[in-house]
Amino acid sequence: MSNPTTVIQISDDAGVKKITFTQRSIIDETVIHQIGKDIVTVIDSATKPKVVISFQGVEHLSSAALGVLITCHNRIRVKEGQLYLSDIPKPIFEIFKITKLNKMFQIVDTSDVAMKSFK
Numbered sequence: 001m002s003n004p005t006t007v008i009q010i011s012d013d014a015g016v017k018k019i020t021f022t023q024r025s026i027i028d029e030t031v032i033h034q035i036g037k038d039i040v041t042v043i044d045s046a047t048k049p050k051v052v053i054s055f056q057g058v059e060h061l062s063s064a065a066l067g068v069l070i071t072c073h074n075r076i077r078v079k080e081g082q083l084y085l086s087d088i089p090k091p092i093f094e095i096f097k098i099t100k101l102n103k104m105f106q107i108v109d110t111s112d113v114a115m116k117s118f119k
Contacts, residue, residue, distance in 0.1 A: 007031050008038060016050040016118055017042050018111060025060040036068040043072060049081035052114040056087035066101060073105060082106070084114035 007026070011018045019039060026032060043049045053069070055061075069085070076083045085107045088096065096102040108114045 008035055010038070010042060013115060015046075016052060016115060017046070018052045018054065018115070020054045020056065020111075021058050024057060026058060026065045027060050027062040029062075029064055032062065032064045032068055035065070036071060039068070039072050040075060043075045043079065043081070046081065047079070049076050049079055049083075050118050051076060051081065052084045052086055052111050054087045054111045054114075055085065055089065055092060056111070058089065058092060061092050061095065066095070066099065069105070070101070082118055084108055084117060086111040086114045 007021060007023050009020050009022060011020075019042070023031075026035070039051075039053075042051065051072070053072075073083055083106065085105050087110055088107060093102070093107075096105070096107065106117075108117060
C-alpha cells in the first residue's frame with residue numbers, strides 16, 4: 001500500500017496494518033499532521049481495524065505526535081478494533097510513562113509480539 005508521505009511505511013500482513021517510521025525524529029508539525037491523516041485513512045478503511053505502530057529507530061517524538069496517537073487510539077476503539085505500539089526505545093517509553101499513556105495503549109516489546117497478539 002502506498003502513502004503520500006515518506007515518513008511512514010504501511011504494510012499489510014493478513015489484515016493487520018503495520019506502520020513504521022522512516023525518520024528518527026517525529027517533531028515537525030506538518031509531517032505529524034500528514035502522518036495523522038495517513039493513519040486515519042488506514043483506520044477508516046477497515047471495519048475493525050487491526051494496527052501495529054512500530055517505533056523502531058525513532059529517537060525523538062513531539063507532544064503533537066502523542067496527540068495523533070491518542071486520536072488514532074480513540075478512532076480504533078470506536079470501531080472496536082485493536083492497536084498495538086511496539087519497538088519503543090527507552091527514552092520515548094519514559095515519555096509514555098510520564099504522561100501515563102502507557103496505561104492507555106497496548107504496548108509490546110516487538111512488532112512480532114504485536115502481530116501474534118491480535119484476536
